Amino acid sequence: MRNLLVTGGEEASALPGATVHRESLVSFLGTLARRHDVKRLHCEGGGELLRELAELDALDELHLTWAGHTLFGGREAPTVTGAPGAFFPASRAFELVEFQPLEKSGECFLSYRRKRL
Numbered sequence: 001m002r003n004l005l006v007t008g009g010e011e012a013s014a015l016p017g018a019t020v021h022r023e024s025l026v027s028f029l030g031t032l033a034r035r036h037d038v039k040r041l042h043c044e045g046g047g048e049l050l051r052e053l054a055e056l057d058a059l060d061e062l063h064l065t066w067a068g069h070t071l072f073g074g075r076e077a078p079t080v081t082g083a084p085g086a087f088f089p090a091s092r093a094f095e096l097v098e099f100q101p102l103e104k105s106g107e108c109f110l111s112y113r114r115k116r117l
Helices: 025-036 047-055
Strands: 002-006 018-022 061-067 094-102 107-114
Antiparallel strands (some): 061 107
16 A cells, blocks of 8 residues: 655645545654554655654654765755754764665765664
């Protein structure tokens, strides 16, 4: 079963074999846990999703693709968790568990796992 969550006023086309949900992330996670007994969930998205999951303390693993062929930096450049300067109320500790550089593409795959202190 595939589930697609759409938050805000964005429209999403129906995808074959997928159920489209229109609710907040918190509500959706609760629905999956209560109605479907979901214990682990794989989410794909960008900085906004990652930030919201981290703020909910619902982030156990993080997989990143760094693209060395793309420019980084600047005062207004987004961070992994969204806008620059928007700090979390508390630190989150992660450890690097995989590092896989791909020389031909200039990309690097990184995997981090949450360290529960």
